[in-house]
Amino acid sequence: MTRMDPNVVSGLIGFGGAVVGGAAAIWGTTLTQKHATKMAKDTREADRQDAAFDMAVQAVFSAQDLFRGASSRDAAWDRKLIVEVDRLNLARLSLLNAELRVRLEEVALMLRYWKHTGSFDAEYGETHSAISGVIDHALAALGEYRREGKVPARSKDYIEAKGWLDQFIEDMEDHERHERENQL
Numbered sequence: 001m002t003r004m005d006p007n008v009v010s011g012l013i014g015f016g017g018a019v020v021g022g023a024a025a026i027w028g029t030t031l032t033q034k035h036a037t038k039m040a041k042d043t044r045e046a047d048r049q050d051a052a053f054d055m056a057v058q059a060v061f062s063a064q065d066l067f068r069g070a071s072s073r074d075a076a077w078d079r080k081l082i083v084e085v086d087r088l089n090l091a092r093l094s095l096l097n098a099e100l101r102v103r104l105e106e107v108a109l110m111l112r113y114w115k116h117t118g119s120f121d122a123e124y125g126e127t128h129s130a131i132s133g134v135i136d137h138a139l140a141a142l143g144e145y146r147r148e149g150k151v152p153a154r155s156k157d158y159i160e161a162k163g164w165l166d167q168f169i170e171d172m173e174d175h176e177r178h179e180r181e182n183q184l
Contacts (some may be wrong), residue, residue, distance in 0.1 A: 052094035056104060057142050059088035063111055064135045085111045099151045100141070107138040110161055116168035117161035130164070133157025 063084045070077055085108050092104035110117050110131065118129035137158040144152045154162070 048094055049096060052091045053142070053146065055091035056088055056095070057139070059084045059091060060107070060135060060138045060142065063088075064132075064139070067114075067131060067135065081111065081114075097145065097151070100145050103141055103151055103154075104138070106162060107134060110134045110165055113165055113168065117165050130157050130161035134161045 063081060066077065066081055066084065088104060088108045088111070092101045092108070095101050095104070111134070114129055114131040117131050117134060133155065134157065137155040140155070141151055144150065
């Protein structure tokens with residue numbers, strides 16, 4: 001039986017320890033780097049969500065200010081409202097919560113077609129829009145989502161306004177369908 005030189009054995013043990021230690025160090029560094037990358041990605045996503053949420057809130061508050069402060073609703077006023085509706089639509093696209101995205105899409109549609117979110121008073125020749133109730137609901141929904149992480153049920157005013165708008169859209173689609181049929 002041949003004996004190995006103790007210096008060679010010690011060298012092999014040292015080399016083996018260095019290989020295992022190096023591998024463990026590389027593995028630990030890789031794990032740490034993956035964790036740091038995930039944390040940075042999560043932070044960026046949270047920042048993007050916060051920015052989108054803030055933009056949505058600002059757009060709804062700006063729309064509220066437009067409705068409250070307008071003595072007349074002319075073409076310039078309409079353009080300002082459309083800018084806020086577009087901001088709301090842009091913000092909602094970045095939100096992760098599907099229910100909140102759908103709710104804000106409905107709000108944006110009702111803001112865009114606000115004249116059709118209420119009843120027409122033939123005696124006075126004016127529309128009684130329920131848009132203030134829609135805006136109040138949108139702000140309450142955004143606040144509830146921020147605090148609780150959930151979207152509350154639609155308010156009575158919101159449901160009523162959406163019903164009026166849905167009827168208007170249905171009437172417009174029927175009108176367009178009849179126009180197409182008459183062209184054939």
